[in-house]
Amino acid sequence: MAAKTQAVPVERKAAGNENGAKSKINNLYELFKKELKSAYSEETQLVEALPEIAQAADNEDLEQAINEHLEQTKKHVSRLEKIFERLGISKNEVEKCMNMESLIEGGRKVVQEIDRGAVRDSALIVGAQKIEHHEIAIYGSLCELADVLGEDRIGDLLGRTLEEEEDADKLLTDIAKDVNDEAYELTQQEESVS
Secondary structure (H helix, E strand, C coil): CCCCCCCCCCCCCCCCCCCCCCCCCCCCHHHHHHHHHHHHHHHHHHHHHHHHHHCCCCCHHHHHHHHHHHHHHHHHHHHHHHHHHHHHHCCCCCCCHHHHHHHHHHHHHHHCCCCCCHHHHHHHHHHHHHHHHHHHHHHHHHHHHHCCCHHHHHHHHHHHHHHHHHHHHHHHHHHHHHHHHHHHHHHHHHHHHH
16 A cells, blocks of 8 residues: 555545536546445445355355355445445446446356356356455555545445455355365266266
């Protein structure tokens, strides 16, 4: 993170003109707000998608990890709503994040294309870690922007979410060790039968 500097007041105004058309991002504060909205969209999309992914898991540890992360994700949404309130951002300004939509759709394809079992669980973990890495990148950047803009309390909230995303990624890696071993054994058995 950047060294602490004294915050310079930044004019906080909505990105848009009097006709409601979107305007270009002209300062760091507008970028910060845009990325907060993106994070909010992503988290709300995950709240909708995670129950389906959890049900598709065969491994109990994986299912439990996804369900626990669903509860954390709901807290992430709540934190972002507090930040929105503090910054005067309306939830109505949030557009659907197509990056997250694509990642979630990848998980749905896994469920459709791979039979229930260890191989599907391995694929679900890959997809879940893609999502976690995406979120880690976003929250890491948001923490840095909050620091530069002198938004310490917001930075603290974002930092908590970043830590939870990193912990979720580590847990998925731990679960993957057993799941991938099981998937490999099944693959070896199928090859020996062929």
